[in-house]
Amino acid sequence: MIQIDYRDSRPIYEQIMNSFKKLIQAGVLVPGEKLPSVRTIAKENSINPNTIQKAINELENQGYIYSVAGKGSFVVEKIVNNPAKIEELKGKLMECSKELMFLGVSKEEIIGMINGGSDND
Amino acid sequence: MIQIDYRDSRPIYEQIMNSFKKLIQAGVLVPGEKLPSVRTIAKENSINPNTIQKAINELENQGYIYSVAGKGSFVVEKIVNNPAKIEELKGKLMECSKELMFLGVSKEEIIGMINGGSDND
Amino acid sequence: MIQIDYRDSRPIYEQIMNSFKKLIQAGVLVPGEKLPSVRTIAKENSINPNTIQKAINELENQGYIYSVAGKGSFVVEKIVNNPAKIEELKGKLMECSKELMFLGVSKEEIIGMINGGSDND
Amino acid sequence: MIQIDYRDSRPIYEQIMNSFKKLIQAGVLVPGEKLPSVRTIAKENSINPNTIQKAINELENQGYIYSVAGKGSFVVEKIVNNPAKIEELKGKLMECSKELMFLGVSKEEIIGMINGGSDND
DNA sequence: GTGGTCTAGACCACC
DNA sequence: GTGGTCTAGACCACG
Numbered sequence: 001m002i003q004i005d006y007r008d009s010r011p012i013y014e015q016i017m018n019s020f021k022k023l024i025q026a027g028v029l030v031p032g033e034k035l036p037s038v039r040t041i042a043k044e045n046s047i048n049p050n051t052i053q054k055a056i057n058e059l060e061n062q063g064y065i066y067s068v069a070g071k072g073s074f075v076v077e078k079i080v081n082n083p084a085k086i087e088e089l090k091g092k093l094m095e096c097s098k099e100l101m102f103l104g105v106s107k108e109e110i111i112g113m114i115n116g117g118s119d120n121d
Numbered sequence: 122m123i124q125i126d127y128r129d130s131r132p133i134y135e136q137i138m139n140s141f142k143k144l145i146q147a148g149v150l151v152p153g154e155k156l157p158s159v160r161t162i163a164k165e166n167s168i169n170p171n172t173i174q175k176a177i178n179e180l181e182n183q184g185y186i187y188s189v190a191g192k193g194s195f196v197v198e199k200i201v202n203n204p205a206k207i208e209e210l211k212g213k214l215m216e217c218s219k220e221l222m223f224l225g226v227s228k229e230e231i232i233g234m235i236n237g238g239s240d241n242d
Numbered sequence: 243m244i245q246i247d248y249r250d251s252r253p254i255y256e257q258i259m260n261s262f263k264k265l266i267q268a269g270v271l272v273p274g275e276k277l278p279s280v281r282t283i284a285k286e287n288s289i290n291p292n293t294i295q296k297a298i299n300e301l302e303n304q305g306y307i308y309s310v311a312g313k314g315s316f317v318v319e320k321i322v323n324n325p326a327k328i329e330e331l332k333g334k335l336m337e338c339s340k341e342l343m344f345l346g347v348s349k350e351e352i353i354g355m356i357n358g359g360s361d362n363d
Numbered sequence: 364m365i366q367i368d369y370r371d372s373r374p375i376y377e378q379i380m381n382s383f384k385k386l387i388q389a390g391v392l393v394p395g396e397k398l399p400s401v402r403t404i405a406k407e408n409s410i411n412p413n414t415i416q417k418a419i420n421e422l423e424n425q426g427y428i429y430s431v432a433g434k435g436s437f438v439v440e441k442i443v444n445n446p447a448k449i450e451e452l453k454g455k456l457m458e459c460s461k462e463l464m465f466l467g468v469s470k471e472e473i474i475g476m477i478n479g480g481s482d483n484d
Numbered sequence: 485g486t487g488g489t490c491t492a493g494a495c496c497a498c499c
Numbered sequence: 500g501t502g503g504t505c506t507a508g509a510c511c512a513c514g
Contacts, residue, residue, distance in 0.1 A: 011504055025223045037486060048506045053488075061424065066249045069487045070513035074249070079224060086224055090234065093217035097235045100210050102146040104202065111232050113211065114218050128429045128437070130502095132498060169499070253513060267465045290514065321466060331463050332476065338456040339477050344388045345442060345449055353474050355453065356460045374489055400501065411491045416503075432502045433498040 001036075002045055012047060016055035024064055024075055035065060035073040122157075123166055133168060137176035145185055145196055156186060156194040243278075244287055254289060258297035266306055266317055277307060277315040364399075365408055375410060379418035387427055387438055398428060398436040 002019040004012060023029045035041075038056060042049040056073055059065045063080045067073040097110055123140040125133060144150045156162075159177060163170040177194055180186045184201040188194045218231055244261040246254060265271045277283075280298060284291040298315055301307045305322040309315045339352055365382040367375060386392045398404075401419060405412040419436055422428045426443045430436040460473055 013504080021220070025219060038488095039485080048508095050507085051505060054504090056487080066251075067487060068248060068251065068513095069253075070485080071248070072486060081225065086221065086226060089217050089221050089224070090226075093214060093221065093231065094234060096210050096214040096217065098146060099142070100207065100214065103207055103210070105207060105211075107235065110214065110235055113215060114228060114231055114235070127431060127434070130429075130431065132432075134498090172499075255513090263462070267461060293514070323467065328463065328466055328468060331459050331466070332468075335456060335459040335463065335473065336476060338452050338459065340388060341384070342449065342452050342456065345452070346444065347449060347453075349477060352456065352477055355457060356470065356473055356477075376489080401503095402501085411493095413492085414490060417489090419502080430502060431498095433500080435501060 002041070004045055004047070013051050013054040013058065016041070016045075016047075016052060017058050020055070020059055021064060029075050031075050031077045033075045035075070037072060123162070125166060125168065134172050134175040134179065137162075137166075137168070137173060138179050141176070141180055142185060150196050152196050152198045154196050155192075156196070158193060244283070246287060246289065255293050255296040255300065258283075258287075258289070258294060259300050262297070262301055263306060271317050273317050273319045275317045277317070279314060365404070367408060367410070376414050376418040376421065379404070379408075379410075379415060380421050383418070383422055384427060392438050394438050394440045396438045398438070400435060 001023075002016055004015055006012075008015060020029070020035070029035070035056075036044075038049050038052045041047070042052045056065070056067060060067050060073070062085075063076060063082065065073050065075055100110060101107060122144070123137060125136055127133075129136060141150070141156070150156070156177070157165075159170050159173045162168070162173045177186070177188065181188055181194070183206070184197060184203055186194045186196055221231060222228060243265070244258055246257055248254075250257060262271070262277070271277070277298070278286075280291050280294045283289070283294045298307070298309065302309055302315070304327065305318060305324055307315045307317055342352060343349060364386075365379055367378055369375075371378060383392070383398070392398070398419075399407075401412050401415045404410070405415045419428070419430060423430050423436070425448075426439060426445065428436050428438055463473060464470060
């Protein structure tokens with residue numbers, strides 16, 4: 001369910017966080033659905049529960065899930081709008097697109113990628 | 122010439138590197154042009170020369186400049202194609218675009234940003 | 243009669259307790275009035291009776307209600323003065339007001355809120 | 364510099380966080396000032412560095428300080444406005460004020476407290 | 485069994 | 500030296 005790359009420079013908790021973000025965005029995890037427990041995720045991936053907990057906390061801070069002590073963590077019904085975050089993402093996207101164009105990728109190809117939405121990870 | 126933000130969580134050398142990348146991409150530094158010396162950059166920005174050197178080395182590794190011992194560093198004539206980097210950037214771009222769409226930004230708006238993207242930082 | 247939000251991080255019994263507090267403060271439950279039985283509240287809200295009992299016990303500890311074995315729980319005639327609780331609340335209130343002022347909310351606005359505060363939940 | 368009450372139900376990291384918030388709000392820690400290092404705070408208060416780190420992270424998330432790896436943590440120049448947080452605090456304040464009035468504290472006394480701003484902690 | 489907190493000790497990149 | 504991440508194990512309140 002989750003992909004961890006220990007050679008990746010990004011911290012493990014961030015990789016876990018992104019995995020869940022993608023599962024939510026892709027609709028694999030639907031609103032209201034319960035996530036596996038911290039301990040389950042930890043055991044299945046041989047990662048320390050504290051690291052999982054950190055990822056879960058971050059996901060809650062960012063508004064993707066909500067946690068209820070003693071019950072579990074659940075996908076939120078609707079993502080809360082966060083204008084600041086949208087601006088940040090727009091900035092990142094523009095930076096990538098500029099650098100790609102500088103490296104010879106045409107504007108059309110980039111737009112094609114966004115239009116097609118083919119998974120490129 | 123270079124913008125350093127000590128509050129930024131990114132390492133100094135990375136900020137320096139990005140500044141030069143942008144200057145090259147924007148055409149302020151043209152192909153073949155000589156970069157200021159490490160010591161000059163260091164003095165002008167009150168930064169440790171080692172930090173500048175690290176940024177210069179990274180820029181060379183990524184194919185933006187080339188260094189000649191005893192002469193200095195110069196902007197490359199043509200950026201070497203770096204398929205791995207292009208793929209990485211494409212991945213990042215798709216991730217941003219997916220998250221933006223998930224947060225309610227329309228595909229059209231994103232494409233419009235890329236089409237009209239003449240803002241430079 | 244009672245609002246439970248399972249997404250809320252606060253324990254269920256605390257939410258129940260607060261619901262009753264508000265009903266008493268608002269005068270919906272008048273002094274001497276009998277509260278519904280633990281089992282009734284539990285069934286109507288699909289909550290474990292133990293959880294309801296815990297809320298009831300807390301309300302009694304805090305002096306809002308009194309319980310008579312075999313009869314039920316009743317709203318007290320007059321809230322017993324609880325200096326410790328008053329001091330605690332005063333502390334909390336001052337903390338909120340200070341933080342609000344620090345964040346740029348004017349003293350006048352805060353006082354206006356307290357003066358005009360007829361909104362109930 | 365920091366007050367920890369191990370009998371307090373609130374987590375230690377939260378108490379630490381609040382201590383620093385108050386020091387910043389009171390002007391003891393001025394904008395731009397460096398906070399003691401994680402390890403220093405940990406040693407001086409006989410608390411595990413990880414617990415301090417959590418408090419520091421939270422303070423950064425809430426916009427009170429910013430951290431630079433390898434340099435330290437610093438008080439931000441100006442607190443970022445956060446409307447959602449202001450609304451939350453207003454709600455808390457109203458709840459306290461209502462409960463105080465219900466317990467017999469007069470509206471005038473509450474307003475007097477806010478006007479006087481005497482430390483009540 | 486669940487999330488949440490905490491300790492003790494470790495390693496890393498950065499400056 | 501600094502902040503940041505991670506592990507291994509523990510205890511707690513809640514349902």
